[in-house]
Amino acid sequence: MELLREENREWDYETDVLVLGYGGAGACAAIAARDGGAEVIILEKAPFGGGNTACSVGNMFLPDNVAEAIAYYRALSFGTVSDQELIRTMAEAMAALPERLKEWGIDLKLRKKNTPTFPTIPGARCIDHWSAGLGESLFKSLSDLVRQRNLGILFETPAKTILKDPKTGLTRGVLAEQAGKSLFLKARRAVVLATGGYENNFERQGYFHFPGLKLYPFGTPYNTGDGLKMASELGADQWHFASTEWLGPALKEPTEKIGVAIAFRRSSGSFLFVNRSGKNFINESMNFTHRKEALAFTRFDHERAEYPNIPFYAVFDDQFRKEGPLYGLQNSKVGYASWQNLDEWSQDNTAEIEKGWISKAESIRALAGKLNLDPDGLQETIDQYNRDSKEGRINAFGRSPNRMAPIEEAPFYGVELCLSIINTQGGPRHNCRAQALDMEGKPIPRLYKAGELGSFFGHLYQGGSNLPEALAFGRLAGEGAAAEIPW
Ligand SMILES: Cc1cc2nc3c(=O)[nH]c(=O)nc-3n(C[C@H](O)[C@H](O)[C@H](O)COP(=O)(O)OP(=O)(O)OC[C@H]3O[C@@H](n4cnc5c(N)ncnc54)[C@H](O)[C@@H]3O)c2cc1C
Numbered sequence: 001m002e003l004l005r006e007e008n009r010e011w012d013y014e015t016d017v018l019v020l021g022y023g024g025a026g027a028c029a030a031i032a033a034r035d036g037g038a039e040v041i042i043l044e045k046a047p048f049g050g051g052n053t054a055c056s057v058g059n060m061f062l063p064d065n066v067a068e069a070i071a072y073y074r075a076l077s078f079g080t081v082s083d084q085e086l087i088r089t090m091a092e093a094m095a096a097l098p099e100r101l102k103e104w105g106i107d108l109k110l111r112k113k114n115t116p117t118f119p120t121i122p123g124a125r126c127i128d129h130w131s132a133g134l135g136e137s138l139f140k141s142l143s144d145l146v147r148q149r150n151l152g153i154l155f156e157t158p159a160k161t162i163l164k165d166p167k168t169g170l171t172r173g174v175l176a177e178q179a180g181k182s183l184f185l186k187a188r189r190a191v192v193l194a195t196g197g198y199e200n201n202f203e204r205q206g207y208f209h210f211p212g213l214k215l216y217p218f219g220t221p222y223n224t225g226d227g228l229k230m231a232s233e234l235g236a237d238q239w240h241f242a243s244t245e246w247l248g249p250a251l252k253e254p255t256e257k258i259g260v261a262i263a264f265r266r267s268s269g270s271f272l273f274v275n276r277s278g279k280n281f282i283n284e285s286m287n288f289t290h291r292k293e294a295l296a297f298t299r300f301d302h303e304r305a306e307y308p309n310i311p312f313y314a315v316f317d318d319q320f321r322k323e324g325p326l327y328g329l330q331n332s333k334v335g336y337a338s339w340q341n342l343d344e345w346s347q348d349n350t351a352e353i354e355k356g357w358i359s360k361a362e363s364i365r366a367l368a369g370k371l372n373l374d375p376d377g378l379q380e381t382i383d384q385y386n387r388d389s390k391e392g393r394i395n396a397f398g399r400s401p402n403r404m405a406p407i408e409e410a411p412f413y414g415v416e417l418c419l420s421i422i423n424t425q426g427g428p429r430h431n432c433r434a435q436a437l438d439m440e441g442k443p444i445p446r447l448y449k450a451g452e453l454g455s456f457f458g459h460l461y462q463g464g465s466n467l468p469e470a471l472a473f474g475r476l477a478g479e480g481a482a483a484e485i486p487w
Contacts, residue, residue, distance in 0.1 A: 011173065011186040015041040015152065017481040018174050018187040019194060020159040020227070023051025023220075024135075024467060025451030026194035027142040028474030029481065031104065034149040036482025038189055042151060043176050045158035045222045049143055051196050052219035052423055052452065055339040056135030059464035060108060061115060063095045063126040072116070072123030073456070080240060080458025089432035090456050093472035094465070098130060100475065106141050108132050117290070117463045127462060135467065136333050157183065162191055162230050162447065170487060171234070171446035190446040190481035193436065194474060197424035197452045198225025208241040208426060210298050213310060215421040218247050218261040218335045223423075227453040231428040234447060237439045240458040241426035245466075246295070248288030249273070249314070250420035251326060253357045260336045261420035262343060264314060265328025268403035271316035272385055273417065275309045278368060278377030280385065280395075282309075285403040289422070290461050296397075297419055313371055313416050315364075315378070317409040321349050326358075326415065349413075358415045364407075371414045382407050423466060427454025434477035446484055448477035 016038035019030045027049070030040045042049075063069030069091035074081070081087055093100075098108040108130040116124035132138045146153070154176070161175040163184075173186040198204045199217035201224045209215065217223070231238060250261040267285045274280055282296040301308045314326070327345040329335050337343035345352065352358050361367035364382050368375035388395040389404035428436040428449050435443035436454075451470040 010184065012183045013041060013152070014186040014188065015039045016187070016189040016486060017192065017478070018043065018185055019192045019478070020174065020230075021045075021051065021193070021195035021451070022049035022153065023194065023196055023451060023470065024053030024139065024142065025470035025474035025477070026192070027053075027139070027146055028471045029192040029194055029448070029450055029478035030151055031142070031145050031149060032475045032478030033192070033482040034151055036479055038482035040151045041185065042146070042153045043157045043159045043174065043185070044153060044155050045195070045226070046220065047155050049153070050136070050139045050220070050339075052223065053467065053470065054135050054139035055219055055334060055336045056467050057334050058131050058133055058135045058138050058467065060097065060130040060468040061117070061127050061462055061464035062097055062130050062468055063091060064113075064128050065126040066091045066095050068123035068126035069095060070123070072121055072126060072462075075121045075123070076118065076457070076460040076462060078459040080242075081456060083431060086430075086432045086456070090469070093476065094468055097468050097472050101132070101471070104145055106132055106138070118460060129464065134333050136339060154178065158226060159195065159230065160226075162234055164234060169445060171444070172487070187446070188486035189484040190448055192477045192481050193227045193230060193428065193447065193449040193453060194451045194477070195227035195230075195453055196220070196223035198228055198426065199223045199421060199424055201225040204228065209244055210307075213298065213307060213419065215244065215419050216250055216255050216261040218250075218263060218420050218422055220336050221260055227427055227449070231436060231449070231454070234436070234444050235438045236428040236436045236444060236447075237441070238427055238454060239429045240455060243425035243458055243461065245290050245422040245425070245461060246288050247420040247422050249312075249417040251357065252311075252416040252418040254327070254352070255418055255420070258337055258342050260342075262327050262337060263329055263335065263420060264326055264417055266320075266324070266326060269316075269323055270320040270405040270407045270409070271314055272381065272407060273312050274315055274373065274378060274381055275312050276373055277308075278374040278379070278381050280381050280397060281312075283397040283399045285399050290463055292460060311416055313373065313414050315367065315382070315407065315412065315414045317407045317412055319405065319409045320407075321413055325349060326352070353413070358413050360411050360413050362411050364412055367412045367414050371416070423452050425452060425455040425457045425461070427452075429454060430473070433480045434473045435480065448481050450474040450477040
């Protein structure tokens with residue numbers, strides 16, 4: 001990859017296929033395009049590759065049977081995918097993924113048979129759990145393959161606009177930005193959009209999800225939905241904004257200071273979530289990840305025009321503090337903060353109390369004062385919770401007594417929480433060849449897309465699917481892009 005000389009100023013770089021975004025989808029598109037005989041340049045906004053792919057758990061839930069998978073994926077979509085050919089391709093590509101990755105020297109291991117998220121849905125039993133280790137090591141394998149192919153990669157070079165010929169409408173290249181300067185890149189064959197979701201774009205979140213609420217992402221902060229803008233400028237149809245993948249509560253102040261979600265993952269012991277009125281409103285022990293029903297966090301009070309359960313707080317006692325860190329995914333390499341080592345947290349939470357991230361008081365009422373909560377409401381809530389816990393009763397929100405312990409050992413603590421998400425699914429709609437479609441369902445010439453930007457998943461999400469989907473459709477996108485006739 002050489003910078004073109006001054007006399008060719010119209011294009012700074014020229015190649016066959018431009019891949020935008022160097023996560024799992026982008027890496028697979030680049031590898032497949034190169035193997036299809038194309039020259040490739042990858043543009044990546046961050047100073048390094050990986051995206052959400054590299055900080056993922058690396059779980060892949062894949063079908064062992066195409067016919068059942070077709071029924072299962074069709075049912076999961078709840079009618080949001082009407083293209084039957086796409087459903088078939090999804091089933092085939094996901095089922096074939098272990099073999100296809102093996103061709104590249106990546107060995108997926110079968111962890112467990114028959115592990116669907118929704119066992120009652122038709123076809124569910126075809127889903128098995130596979131993995132090649134954490135996302136970090138999977139991305140390392142992919143980036144080794146990219147390196148071996150000697151492709152051009154421009155880091156810290158966000159793509160801004162996909163350029164098209166005003167007369168023919170054909171995709172011609174990309175306008176990107178590097179060190180504050182515009183860079184024009186020509187794509188002789190095609191452009192692959194693989195810039196991930198809009199997790200970090202709070203304005204877009206408000207358009208599609210809960211106006212006025214912030215959902216803090218657990219993955220890379222570089223996924224700001226740039227692909228949505230680039231796709232709309234080319235007239236792409238866009239789908240699946242109804243779907244966002246919850247993680248659950250995160251610790252608000254550290255999340256805002258560090259810039260990505262610092263997840264609160266404790267789920268049993270002497271703690272409770274309360275709202276400003278000091279009232280408990282949810283079963284804290286439930287698994288919030290990927291839930292699709294309306295959760296009490298986002299309940300809206302129409303008469304008062306507010307979310308009564310936002311802000312919300314975790315309240316706990318000294319026993320709970322001593323039992324372990326509030327932040328549950330430290331040093332796991334899962335989530336951006338862990339992957340990038342941004343998440344130091346003391347084992348007994350004392351450092352965070354000293355930093356002022358956690359409030360401390362000698363009584364429940366004094367704690368309510370510090371957190372600005374209704375003191376009577378909080379005292380009543382704790383008293384009721386303690387009675388339920390001691391008498392072994394399931395509480396009003398379904399929390400089971402074996403997940404409770406009385407909140408009674410002073411001092412008491414409180415910390416404001418916020419909502420966090422894993423990833424979004426909305427973005428450009430595509431066909432079975434990973435081509436982005438216009439509003440009439442026709443492929444936009446020379447524009448391919450893959451990954452969580454406009455994912456297949458429009459409502460129910462089978463856990464462990466976004467990653468394999470990104471790899472499978474990234475490969476299809478790269479193959480299709482390389483097969484285009486150069487202009
Ligand atoms: C913590 C976590 C755990 C997860 N665990 C799992 C799991 O176990 N199994 C599973 O199936 N899924 C999991 N997921 C979801 C899955 O990892 C992602 O949906 C998938 O990896 C997305 O791949 P992608 O290539 O589309 O996006 P990404 O991997 O996020 O890559 C997008 C890339 O595009 C870059 N980019 C953004 N804008 C631009 C621009 N304008 N120009 C150039 N580059 C740009 C970004 O910097 C990023 O590198 C997890 C996600 C997270 C956050």
